[in-house]
Amino acid sequence: MPVILVSSDNQDFKVDKEVAERSILIKNMLEDVGESDSPIPLPNVTAAVLTKVIEYCEHHRNDPVQVPEETDDPRKRSNDIEEWDMKFMQVDQEMLFEIILAANYLDIKPLLDVGCKTVANIIKGKTPEEIRKAFNIVNDFTPEEEAQIKKENEWAEDR
Amino acid sequence: MTSTSDPGPFDLPEIRAHIGSFLDHNDRLNCILINKPWHSTMTSLLWEKVTLIDTSDKLPLPLQKISIPLDILQKNAGLIKTLIIQSNILPDYYDISFPILQTVSFWPMKPLRFFREPGVAAFEGLTKLIKQNPTISQIKLGVSKGLVPAPDTLWEAMAEAPNLQLLEAPRMRIRHTTMPLFWKATENLRVLILNFESALRFGRNTDGAGGPLVFPRLNRLSLEVSQGAHIMESEQIRLMAQCPQLETLDWIPDQAFSPEKFLECCKAETWPNLEGLTLARLDLYTDADIKVILESMRRKITILGVSRSGFGPRSFEALRPHFFSGIIELDLSYCSAVTSPMIVEVLASCNKLRKFAAGCVSAKDLVASPPWICGSLRELWIYFDMSNDDASTDPVVIGNETTEAGARAGAEAEQQEVAMERTQRQIFERIAGLEMLQSFSFSDPTREIPVRSLDLRLGKGLELLSSLRELKGIHFHGTQQWMRTEDVEWMLGHWDHLHWMGGVMDMVDQSHNNALVKMITDRGVFFAS
Numbered sequence: 001m002p003v004i005l006v007s008s009d010n011q012d013f014k015v016d017k018e019v020a021e022r023s024i025l026i027k028n029m030l031e032d033v034g035e036s037d038s039p040i041p042l043p044n045v046t047a048a049v050l051t052k053v054i055e056y057c058e059h060h061r062n063d064p065v066q067v068p069e070e071t072d073d074p075r076k077r078s079n080d081i082e083e084w085d086m087k088f089m090q091v092d093q094e095m096l097f098e099i100i101l102a103a104n105y106l107d108i109k110p111l112l113d114v115g116c117k118t119v120a121n122i123i124k125g126k127t128p129e130e131i132r133k134a135f136n137i138v139n140d141f142t143p144e145e146e147a148q149i150k151k152e153n154e155w156a157e158d159r
Numbered sequence: 160m161t162s163t164s165d166p167g168p169f170d171l172p173e174i175r176a177h178i179g180s181f182l183d184h185n186d187r188l189n190c191i192l193i194n195k196p197w198h199s200t201m202t203s204l205l206w207e208k209v210t211l212i213d214t215s216d217k218l219p220l221p222l223q224k225i226s227i228p229l230d231i232l233q234k235n236a237g238l239i240k241t242l243i244i245q246s247n248i249l250p251d252y253y254d255i256s257f258p259i260l261q262t263v264s265f266w267p268m269k270p271l272r273f274f275r276e277p278g279v280a281a282f283e284g285l286t287k288l289i290k291q292n293p294t295i296s297q298i299k300l301g302v303s304k305g306l307v308p309a310p311d312t313l314w315e316a317m318a319e320a321p322n323l324q325l326l327e328a329p330r331m332r333i334r335h336t337t338m339p340l341f342w343k344a345t346e347n348l349r350v351l352i353l354n355f356e357s358a359l360r361f362g363r364n365t366d367g368a369g370g371p372l373v374f375p376r377l378n379r380l381s382l383e384v385s386q387g388a389h390i391m392e393s394e395q396i397r398l399m400a401q402c403p404q405l406e407t408l409d410w411i412p413d414q415a416f417s418p419e420k421f422l423e424c425c426k427a428e429t430w431p432n433l434e435g436l437t438l439a440r441l442d443l444y445t446d447a448d449i450k451v452i453l454e455s456m457r458r459k460i461t462i463l464g465v466s467r468s469g470f471g472p473r474s475f476e477a478l479r480p481h482f483f484s485g486i487i488e489l490d491l492s493y494c495s496a497v498t499s500p501m502i503v504e505v506l507a508s509c510n511k512l513r514k515f516a517a518g519c520v521s522a523k524d525l526v527a528s529p530p531w532i533c534g535s536l537r538e539l540w541i542y543f544d545m546s547n548d549d550a551s552t553d554p555v556v557i558g559n560e561t562t563e564a565g566a567r568a569g570a571e572a573e574q575q576e577v578a579m580e581r582t583q584r585q586i587f588e589r590i591a592g593l594e595m596l597q598s599f600s601f602s603d604p605t606r607e608i609p610v611r612s613l614d615l616r617l618g619k620g621l622e623l624l625s626s627l628r629e630l631k632g633i634h635f636h637g638t639q640q641w642m643r644t645e646d647v648e649w650m651l652g653h654w655d656h657l658h659w660m661g662g663v664m665d666m667v668d669q670s671h672n673n674a675l676v677k678m679i680t681d682r683g684v685f686f687a688s
Binding site: 097116117119120123124125131135138150153155 | 166167168169171173174177178180181182186188189190191192193194195198202205226227228231234
């Protein structure tokens with residue numbers, strides 16, 4: 001059973017129901033709408049991004065539904081990204097951000113994880129200034145505020 | 160973000176937090192300085208869990224230096240969800256209010272940097288902390304030797320704690336007079352983890368009388384009884400039998416009891432919701448006994464630990480229906496009736512399995528088995544019998560090549576060796592498929608001299624284990640190894656999370672072995688020989 005998704009720039013995308021339902025948002029919409037086959041509008045996602053998202057969902061269509069990890073300890077979470085996903089994420093930064101936003105809006109947790117892990121890998125090992133440069137972020141702290149923060153947080157030492 | 164009016168992912172606090180969850184402590188400390196939104200998100204993450212410890216090492220209390228100054232702790236108190244108190248601290252600390260505090264860990268057993276008992280003041284402080292912070296849901300009492308019993312006021316405070324669900328008390332010495340208070344403090348918990356070192360007394364009144372004691376909400380009970388506690392078996396059983404909602408039960412008694420009383424409970428359907436069971440001291444439990452236990456667990460079986468028991472073919476039959484429906488942890492270590500085909504069947508049938516310990520598995524059975532589906536396995540302990548039907552497990556002896564018979568024997572031995580190497584590579588391939596493996600042991604506890612097993616050398620198959628990126632520990636005691644420097648280098652280079660190793664690496668050259676051990680411990684990896 002195919003489903004029609006409509007991007008914000010009015011392009012139609014025909015996908016299998018099973019693929020579309022990797023998005024919990026779409027899954028819930030389809031459950032509410034029932035047997036109707038009217039197209040589903042996605043006003044927050046452009047065609048270019050939706051193409052990528054659908055590509056991801058197609059590739060992962062048979063993945064088991066993710067069970068939340070028993071442990072909440074973030075150190076035990078794997079920061080590894082599988083090879084296909086790594087190649088999939090080799091896009092420019094703007095597309096990376098759009099994919100993260102789309103995954104968040106469409107509620108596709110594995111894609112959101114991959115996107116955030118990719119950003120985390122960029123952040124790893126960088127100083128604050130290097131991170132700002134990498135993402136074009138403006139520093140809104142005064143030097144005094146920066147010094148104060150450094151001093152305060154040396155107490156939250158990892159044990 | 161390059162632009163603009165459109166919000167980027169970094170503008171959403173939940174996405175910053177999600178990214179932060181993949182960062183280690185140091186990276187978070189860097190992110191905290193990016194800008195104000197990042198500061199806010201990272202601060203919450205950094206201050207969720209806090210440890211208070213006296214870093215001045217044995218100075219008297221007024222001169223102490225506590226790891227976090229009082230004013231800083233106060234400022235961030237609203238972010239703290241877990242508080243670890245590892246030593247005596249100034250009483251003022253116990254006066255702070257922690258509006259979202261969930262877990263208090265008091266004198267955790269590990270890491271034990273300063274071996275000092277909590278003083279009376281510390282217990283008083285803990286009591287005050289519990290009274291003042293009604294959000295507390297978990298209390299973990301480490302308490303190294305339990306020499307100082309916790310005061311009655313502590314149990315009273317716990318009994319009043321409105322949200323308390325979990326108590327972990329690994330060393331419990333409770334005065335007889337205090338026992339009713341203890342029961343009152345624990346009767347509404349969901350999780351109770353205890354190691355009793357003193358006798359149990361039931362009943363709500365000090366004279367032991369009172370109504371039946373039931374734990375109406377207890378889902379998980381871990382009951383360990385130390386030698387010297389002198390608690391009768393009937394008392395131990397009685398405590399467990401008073402928990403009708405139990406889903407998980409661990410029972411580690413002080414001695415090996417005969418199975419009758421426990422089996423009676425099982426047959427009487429005392430625990431209709433039980434799905435996880437770990438028992439110790441099962442020397443007297445036969446295969447038939449374990450079968451009765453398994454058949455009484457009607458819902459499902461997710462955790463089963465029956466080490467050193469008679470678990471055998473009948474128990475295995477009773478367990479089989481639960482393979483696909485969800486067995487997650489299975490400990491059949493030191494069960495002499497567990498066979499190689501059983502082990503192979505588990506690996507090929509249990510798709511949710513995360514921890515598995517069993518015994519000896521034949522290499523031939525292993526490589527002939529259907530594909531393993533236990534891709535979620537985190538911990539594995541099995542050991543290998545590499546022999547073929549005819550060959551022995553002694554190191555291969557190449558025949559004397561000067562005679563014709565000798566040459567033929569030599570050629571046969573070589574063929575056997577080639578076959579053995581191929582088998583070994585196939586085993587390595589199977590293990591390599593367990594990409595989430597964190598702990599791998601193929602130590603053989605049964606032999607006095609080392610036996611042929613997996614040869615941890617590059618070129619023999621070690622390189623196939625590069626996929627085990629989560630590996631934290633590997634043990635190979637009792638196996639023949641001829642590891643070289645480059646093999647150890649490879650391990651240290653490829654297994655980023657390697658934390659512990661154990662076994663003899665070079666069984667021929669002891670000084671070389673010692674050099675390899677040093678290489679490993681110099682990199683901060685624990686080594687057990």
